[in-house]
Amino acid sequence: MTERSLSPPRGSGQGDAVPPQAPAPVDLRVRRRFADRDRLLAWVFLLPSIGYIVALVAIPFFLAIAFSFSDVTAGDPSFDWAGLRNYQNVFDDPVFWRSLRNTIVFTVVSMALIVVLGKVLANILIADFRGKWLVRFLVLLPWTTPVALSTIAWLWLLDSVFSPIDWVLRELGVIEANMYWLGKPDLAIGSVIVVHVWRLVPLAAVIMMAGLVAIPKDVQEAASVDGAGFWRRMFEITIPLTMPIIAVAALFGAILTFTDMAVVYVLTRGGPTNSTQVLASWAFFRGIEGGDVGQGAAIALFLFPLLLAAAIAILRAVRRMDVS
Amino acid sequence: MDEQTRISRRSLLWLTAVATTAAACGDAGDDAGPPEATVPAPSPTMSTPASKLSGDLRILLWSHFVPSHDKWFDQFAKNWGKEVGVNVTVDHINNTEIVARTAAEIQARQGHDLIQYIAPLSQFEPSVVDLKDVAEEAANRFGEQLELCVKSSQNPATGKHYAYSPGWVPDPGDYRKSLWESVGLPDGPTSWEDLLRGGAEIKKSKNIQMGLGMSQEIDSNMAGRALMWSYGASIQNEDEEVVINSPETVAAVEFMQRLFKDTMTNEVFSWNPASNNQGLIAGQMSYILNSISAWRTAQEANPEVADDIYFTPALKGPKTSLAAQHVMYNWIVPNHARNVDAAKEFLLHYTANWPSATYHSKLYDLPAFPRLVPQLNGWLDRDPFGAKPENKLGVLKNAIEWSTNIGHPGPANTAVGEVFATFVIPNMFAKAARGELSPEQAVADAERQIRPIFDKWRRRGLVGGV
Numbered sequence: 001m002t003e004r005s006l007s008p009p010r011g012s013g014q015g016d017a018v019p020p021q022a023p024a025p026v027d028l029r030v031r032r033r034f035a036d037r038d039r040l041l042a043w044v045f046l047l048p049s050i051g052y053i054v055a056l057v058a059i060p061f062f063l064a065i066a067f068s069f070s071d072v073t074a075g076d077p078s079f080d081w082a083g084l085r086n087y088q089n090v091f092d093d094p095v096f097w098r099s100l101r102n103t104i105v106f107t108v109v110s111m112a113l114i115v116v117l118g119k120v121l122a123n124i125l126i127a128d129f130r131g132k133w134l135v136r137f138l139v140l141l142p143w144t145t146p147v148a149l150s151t152i153a154w155l156w157l158l159d160s161v162f163s164p165i166d167w168v169l170r171e172l173g174v175i176e177a178n179m180y181w182l183g184k185p186d187l188a189i190g191s192v193i194v195v196h197v198w199r200l201v202p203l204a205a206v207i208m209m210a211g212l213v214a215i216p217k218d219v220q221e222a223a224s225v226d227g228a229g230f231w232r233r234m235f236e237i238t239i240p241l242t243m244p245i246i247a248v249a250a251l252f253g254a255i256l257t258f259t260d261m262a263v264v265y266v267l268t269r270g271g272p273t274n275s276t277q278v279l280a281s282w283a284f285f286r287g288i289e290g291g292d293v294g295q296g297a298a299i300a301l302f303l304f305p306l307l308l309a310a311a312i313a314i315l316r317a318v319r320r321m322d323v324s
Numbered sequence: 325m326d327e328q329t330r331i332s333r334r335s336l337l338w339l340t341a342v343a344t345t346a347a348a349c350g351d352a353g354d355d356a357g358p359p360e361a362t363v364p365a366p367s368p369t370m371s372t373p374a375s376k377l378s379g380d381l382r383i384l385l386w387s388h389f390v391p392s393h394d395k396w397f398d399q400f401a402k403n404w405g406k407e408v409g410v411n412v413t414v415d416h417i418n419n420t421e422i423v424a425r426t427a428a429e430i431q432a433r434q435g436h437d438l439i440q441y442i443a444p445l446s447q448f449e450p451s452v453v454d455l456k457d458v459a460e461e462a463a464n465r466f467g468e469q470l471e472l473c474v475k476s477s478q479n480p481a482t483g484k485h486y487a488y489s490p491g492w493v494p495d496p497g498d499y500r501k502s503l504w505e506s507v508g509l510p511d512g513p514t515s516w517e518d519l520l521r522g523g524a525e526i527k528k529s530k531n532i533q534m535g536l537g538m539s540q541e542i543d544s545n546m547a548g549r550a551l552m553w554s555y556g557a558s559i560q561n562e563d564e565e566v567v568i569n570s571p572e573t574v575a576a577v578e579f580m581q582r583l584f585k586d587t588m589t590n591e592v593f594s595w596n597p598a599s600n601n602q603g604l605i606a607g608q609m610s611y612i613l614n615s616i617s618a619w620r621t622a623q624e625a626n627p628e629v630a631d632d633i634y635f636t637p638a639l640k641g642p643k644t645s646l647a648a649q650h651v652m653y654n655w656i657v658p659n660h661a662r663n664v665d666a667a668k669e670f671l672l673h674y675t676a677n678w679p680s681a682t683y684h685s686k687l688y689d690l691p692a693f694p695r696l697v698p699q700l701n702g703w704l705d706r707d708p709f710g711a712k713p714e715n716k717l718g719v720l721k722n723a724i725e726w727s728t729n730i731g732h733p734g735p736a737n738t739a740v741g742e743v744f745a746t747f748v749i750p751n752m753f754a755k756a757a758r759g760e761l762s763p764e765q766a767v768a769d770a771e772r773q774i775r776p777i778f779d780k781w782r783r784r785g786l787v788g789g790v
Contacts, residue, residue, distance in 0.1 A: 271593060271751075291447030292742065
């Protein structure tokens, strides 16, 4: 905004005899002043986000910390100091360690698959072909569908008796009897990972597409002219140039897998024999269904340091790449 | 009909879709329009409040597995409100959401005046109104309350009636007669040994399995407890002391190992509450433990199978024959309730009209005060809603003799509730059945999880014993 624009409108050049039209310029000036105050505007625009984060993230987070040191239960909200007793109980619980391990395994495996498959999908989606927009729309559907709803669809696909996947495999002669995808621990763990990957790959692909289209075409063309093949261009140009974007996709994938309880809750409720239990679901079962809010909060809080460490590690890596 | 009902793949998919929609995350529901009722609905009675009432009354309850019940209840509650000058609001939500919703309202110290759930809500005891006066007044008016309902609503350690239980639902065995006839048991299994022998033969000859879940869901919890009690085992004794690690529990777990090996598949480890219903309705199960709602759904979705489904009482074990209640109605009045008087008066009025509750739930809801529904045995002998044969539900006439509360032989206390909510018992059976642990190890593992839960709630004074 220039100095001129902040000034009130001048007369029409017909001399001072013309009375100034006072009210309108004053309003305009006030409006312009407000519109031009960048710092104020920045706060105004940020305020809804800050309010949202404080109300729905910060307050519950600090409340969870307080609860984890208290004896608050579902039926007794009164706060009494319990020290480290909830943490002691959590550490003595083998299901907690199982949940912690599962949370990390699900996240790491899902993240790796999400990055690889997201990259492949992004490469396909930026190619020119007939019906590209329809394909893009269809590919995005898993991400746009509410997670609970899509997981119920998977519950049907993986049903122990009526699974269409089993039916197809039987018809193809691959299997003789049903697989019981959710009835065997290894298959149940695999199923949970597959659902996470299925729902998050489209998001990763869209993020990576943004990175891919930003690579200058002349770089690729120059490499082609110099005789670089597809794989060489992929590993020596495309991936290095989009690495920060890939890291962001990985971070999103990790956070959304790490904190999710809907997939496990709908698909297996943590079974069989707690083999798919994750921190979020176990915190819910212990804290809400079981009534021990203090212990549930202590379990849920273990999500925080792990998430924080992962986020810092990835963002630092991204920064280093930017600098280099 | 054929021993194994043959249906096309398209029919199978249609049936299971109907069953699942009806089951709606908890049980097989039933909105069976046809067949029409053969007897008229009971006439409502009006209980005059002891004092003048006014204001609002907000009620939260589950969406009943039998939707016709909710249609009746909503109008019934509103009519009462009009009569006594109270503005009544009724909210229904899925039963799986009620505990979380109740916890949220209690933490926020605002919400509904009356909340109903289908299992004991003992964990909310510190934040609810003592309903002793309601229970006593109900006993004065309607006679003695069933013991399993008392044990599911009163805490003997504190003497507080944290809830009020005007009704319950039994959990009989549902079996396919044509299948069990073929193994010489036309009246179904009467003992756990029958179940093993007959179930194994059916699986071997017809490739149809049995449906006792060992998964992290409510029906598996009930099945495991029924087997334990029948073997003389239990989680706690009458004094609320943990006694699970006993030879009787080990014997029950050993039996489940054999039962799984001979009659079931890995399917039972993956079940949700609707799974056994779906399997039965689709003709894929020889026997399940469930309420009558699975069969009511089959009456509309698959009448041929429905007519082949019959019921057995709790199976005999070495010590006794007992089954857990399938549903235990618990009504609570949170401390934050603004209209406690209206809530209490409504509960008494609702109880007085239990014949209507039973009728409109298609005999799903049974009374905690048996004197209230004198026509019940007649209905069970001649089902007004199209049972073939019409006396199919006769086995439920003495259901109270083989049913008990989930904390048996003690009360359904807060510790029992947490053990239930964290699926310790189904997992104990599953670990042994899968061969992950020996029966002795599985029982010891369960005890390791259960003792801290009891100790924790005992320290808070909510559980008795030492």
